[in-house]
């Protein structure tokens with residue numbers, strides 16, 4: 001039986017093989033080389049409140065208040081569990097000790113074929129490749145399990161060198177400039193818009209470790 005399934009799958013062209021038979025909407029736990037991405041829960045509240053209370057983070061994302069209190073963290077966990085903040089919100093945790101390090105998410109867009117990726121990490125964890133690793137895991141999950149998704153978008157402030165680099169390392173391509181609201185900055189801020197389409201992702205997959 002398994003042999004038949006394997007042969008049937010291998011007889012499909014590569015593009016079809018990377019498209020699942022059914023579209024999923026759940027958000028499975030994701031394991032990568034050094035991370036576990038899982039749903040946020042109550043035990044994360046203290047670390048979340050501590051790490052997120054940082055203007056260097058809040059001013060780079062759209063909807064994070066600053067200062068960020070334990071109540072904000074508890075509300076975030078509750079609203080995430082209730083499905084009120086997007087459908088796919090993950091805690092980024094360290095694979096070896098479970099430490100909560102930040103969050104990432106895939107948010108549906110008005111165009112049903114597009115998701116937008118977002119992420120932040122606590123400052124002590126910056127520049128170790130974790131955001132890139134988390135983004136790779138999220139992108140792989142989205143394209144592998146969501147048949148209808150053709151693009152993933154990313155937006156970052158024009159001043160956000162680190163996030164632009166993460167976006168580039170994931171293979172996104174520049175689309176244009178725009179403005180988005182940033183709660184902590186108190187208004188609209190200029191951003192750059194990038195997009196990764198399924199075909200580009202498939203090419204990157206075949207490059208393996210070159211990514």
Ligand SMILES: CC(C)(COP(=O)(O)OP(=O)(O)OC[C@H]1O[C@@H](n2cnc3c(N)ncnc32)[C@H](O)[C@@H]1OP(=O)(O)O)[C@@H](O)C(=O)NCCC(=O)NCCS
Pocket residue numbers: 056057058060061119120121122125126127128129130131132133155156157160161162163165166
């Ligand atoms: C953006 C953010 C998630 C990056 O997380 P990270 O785990 O440090 O990212 P990575 O280590 O995977 O990659 C960061 C890259 O940026 C580079 N970088 C960081 N700061 C830089 C700087 N000031 N100048 C040039 N490059 C810089 C790093 O060298 C690294 O690139 P490299 O792998 O080619 O050396 C993290 O800085 C953060 O949470 N910032 C605040 C919130 C935010 O900006 N979220 C994204 C909103 S769009």
